[in-house]
Amino acid sequence: MSEVTTIDAREPRPRKAIFRLPGAGQALNKGLVVTYLGIMVLLPIVAITSKAFEDGISGFWDAVSAPQSVAALKLTVICSLIVVVINAVMGTLIAWVLVRDKFPGQRVINSIIDLPFALPTIVASLILLTVYGADSPLGIHLAFTKPAIVVALLFVTLPFVVRAVQPLLLSLDRDMEAAAESLGARKWLIFRRVIFPNLAPGIATGVALAFARALGEFGSLVLVSGNIPFQTEVASVYIRGQIEFDRLASASAVSVVLLAISLALLASVTLAQRWGLRHDR
Amino acid sequence: MTGERLTRWGLRYIALAYLALLLVIPLGYMMIETFSEGIQPVLDSITEPDSIAALKLTLLTVAIAVPLNTVFGIACALLLVRSNMRGKGIINALIDMPFAISPIVVGLSLVLVYGTSGWFGQPLMDLGIQVIFSTPGIVIAVVFVSLPFVAREVVPVLQEIGDDQEKAAETLGSGSWNTFWRITLPAIRWGVSYGVVLTMARALGEFGAVSVVSGKISGQTETLPLYVQKQFETFHSVGAYTSSLILAVIALATLLAMNLMRRKENDE
Numbered sequence: 001m002s003e004v005t006t007i008d009a010r011e012p013r014p015r016k017a018i019f020r021l022p023g024a025g026q027a028l029n030k031g032l033v034v035t036y037l038g039i040m041v042l043l044p045i046v047a048i049t050s051k052a053f054e055d056g057i058s059g060f061w062d063a064v065s066a067p068q069s070v071a072a073l074k075l076t077v078i079c080s081l082i083v084v085v086i087n088a089v090m091g092t093l094i095a096w097v098l099v100r101d102k103f104p105g106q107r108v109i110n111s112i113i114d115l116p117f118a119l120p121t122i123v124a125s126l127i128l129l130t131v132y133g134a135d136s137p138l139g140i141h142l143a144f145t146k147p148a149i150v151v152a153l154l155f156v157t158l159p160f161v162v163r164a165v166q167p168l169l170l171s172l173d174r175d176m177e178a179a180a181e182s183l184g185a186r187k188w189l190i191f192r193r194v195i196f197p198n199l200a201p202g203i204a205t206g207v208a209l210a211f212a213r214a215l216g217e218f219g220s221l222v223l224v225s226g227n228i229p230f231q232t233e234v235a236s237v238y239i240r241g242q243i244e245f246d247r248l249a250s251a252s253a254v255s256v257v258l259l260a261i262s263l264a265l266l267a268s269v270t271l272a273q274r275w276g277l278r279h280d281r
Numbered sequence: 282m283t284g285e286r287l288t289r290w291g292l293r294y295i296a297l298a299y300l301a302l303l304l305v306i307p308l309g310y311m312m313i314e315t316f317s318e319g320i321q322p323v324l325d326s327i328t329e330p331d332s333i334a335a336l337k338l339t340l341l342t343v344a345i346a347v348p349l350n351t352v353f354g355i356a357c358a359l360l361l362v363r364s365n366m367r368g369k370g371i372i373n374a375l376i377d378m379p380f381a382i383s384p385i386v387v388g389l390s391l392v393l394v395y396g397t398s399g400w401f402g403q404p405l406m407d408l409g410i411q412v413i414f415s416t417p418g419i420v421i422a423v424v425f426v427s428l429p430f431v432a433r434e435v436v437p438v439l440q441e442i443g444d445d446q447e448k449a450a451e452t453l454g455s456g457s458w459n460t461f462w463r464i465t466l467p468a469i470r471w472g473v474s475y476g477v478v479l480t481m482a483r484a485l486g487e488f489g490a491v492s493v494v495s496g497k498i499s500g501q502t503e504t505l506p507l508y509v510q511k512q513f514e515t516f517h518s519v520g521a522y523t524s525s526l527i528l529a530v531i532a533l534a535t536l537l538a539m540n541l542m543r544r545k546e547n548d549e
Binding site: 025026029032034036037040042044045047093094096097098101109111112114116117118119120121122126128131137138151155158187209213215216217218219223235236237239240248251252255258259263265267 | 296297299300303304306308356360363376382384387390394424458482486488489493505509522532537539540
C-alpha cells in the first residue's frame with residue numbers, strides 16, 4: 001500500500017519542452033541524413049552523369065562505342081557472367097557443405113568465407129599473382145590472361161552466394177525432404193524439386209550482388225590482369241587509363257554505362273525480394 | 282548407403298579444394314614468401330619511413346571515416362525504420378549506391394566535383410583547401426565507399442526489436458534523446474559494432490577510389506594499399522609482401538572480431 005502512495009505522491013516528471021515538440025529530433029535527423037547523402041553520394045553521381053553527356057548524346061555514344069571501350073566493356077561483362085555462373089554452383093555447394101555436413105575444422109572454414117570482404121583488394125591481387133603468376137608454386141601460370149581475371153573476380157565475389165544461401169538452407173524445413181524421400185524420390189530429384197526452389201531466391205540475390213561487384217572491380221585485377229588493351233583490359237582499368245590521359249568525358253561515359261547496369265541489377269533484386277515477401281504471406 | 286556417403290564426401294572435398302585453391306593456398310603462400318629472405322628485411326621494410334607514413338595516413342582516414350559513417354549510419358537507419366516520411370525509397374536507394382559503383386568511378390566523380398577543373402575545385406583552392414591529390418580527397422573517397430555498412434547492419438536489427446520499449450519509455454516521460462541512449466542504442470549495439478567492423482575493414486583496404494584521387498606522393502598521399510602497389514611495381518617485393526601481411530593480419534583480426542560478436546549476439 002505504501003508503495004502505491006509513494007508513486008501517487010510523486011510529481012509528474014516535467015518533460016523538456018524541446019523533446020515534446022512532435023518530431024523535432026526527427027526533423028533534425030532527417031536534415032542530417034539528407035544533407036550527408038546529398039553531398040557524399042548524389043553530388044558525385046550528378047557530376048559524372050552531366051560530364052558524360054557534356055557533348056550531348058552523340059558525344060556520349062562516341063565515347064562508349066570507341067573500339068577499345070567496347071572491347072573493355074565486352075570483356076568485363078563476359079568475365080562477370082562466367083564468374084557468377086561458377087559462383088552460383090560453387091557458392092551453393094559450399095553453403096550446403098557448411099550447413100548439412102559435419103567435419104572437423106568446419107567453423108574455421110565457415111569464418112574464412114568472409115575473408116575476401118575483409119582483405120584489401122590489392123593484397124588479393126598480390127597473393128593471386130604469387131600463386132598463379134610466373135613463379136607459381138603450383139605450376140599454374142595464369143598471370144596476364146583472361147582466366148586470371150576470372151580467378152581474381154571469383155576471389156572477391158566468393159562470399160555473396162554462400163552468405164545468401166546459407167540462412168535459407170538453415171531455415172529449410174527438413175520434413176519436406178523426409179516426405180519426398182518416403183514417397184520414394186531419389187536424392188537428386190529431391191534436390192531439384194524440393195530444395196532448389198527454396199534456395200533459388202538466395203542464389204539469385206547472391207548472383208546479382210556478385211555481378212554488380214565484378215563489373216566494377218579494380219583493385220584485385222591491377223597486378224594480375226596485365227591490363228593489355230583489347231585483350232585483358234576490363235572496363236574499370238580502361239576508365240583509369242582515360243582519367244590518366246585527362247579524357248574525363250570519355251571516362252565518365254563508360255562509367256555511366258557500368259553504373260546503369262549495376263543499378264538495374266540491384267533494383268531487380270529489391271523488386272524480387274519485395275515480390276518474394278508478398279508471396280510468403 | 283555407400284553411394285550417399287560417396288556423394289557427401291565428394292561434395293565436401295570439392296568445396297574444400299575450391300576454397301584451398303582460391304583462399305587458403307594464396308594466403309598461406311604469401312606468408313611464406315614474406316619471410317623468404319629471413320626476418321631482417323621484413324623488419325627493415327616495416328620501419329621504412331614511407332611505409333610508416335602510409336600506415337599513419339591509412340589510420341587517419343579510418344579514424345575520420347568510421348565515426349562519421351557510424352553516426353550517419355545510425356541516424357539513417359532510425360529514419361528508415363522509425364519514421365514514416367516520404368521519399369524513404371530514394372534514401373534507401375542512395376545508401377546502396379556505393380555498393381553499385383566501381384571504386385574507380387567513385388574516384389573519377391570526386392575529381393569532377395573537387396578537382397581543379399571540377400565544380401568546386403577552384404573555389405576551394407581560393408580558400409586554400411586542396412582536395413584532390415591531397416588528404417581531404419582520400420578521406421572523402423574512403424567515406425564514400427564505406428558509407429552503407431552501419432546503416433545496412435542496423436536496419437534489420439531495428440526492425441526486429443520493434444518499438445514497444447521505446448513507446449513505453451516515452452509514455453513514462455522519457456525524452457527522445459534519453460530514450461535513444463537508454464533503450465535504442467543498447468538494443469542495437471551488436472548491429473552497430475558489426476557495421477563498424479565492416480566499415481573499418483573497407484576503409485583500411487580501399488584501393489581503386491583512393492588511387493584516383495591521391496596523386497600517390499610517397500610519404501604524403503600514399504595509403505598502405507597504394508604503397509603495396511608501388512613497392513611491387515618497383516620490384517621491392519619484400520616491402521610489398523610485408524605491407525600486405527600487415528593488412529592481411531588486420532583482415533584476419535576483423536574476421537575474428539566478427540565471429541566473436543556473432544557468438545555473443547547469439548548467446549544473448
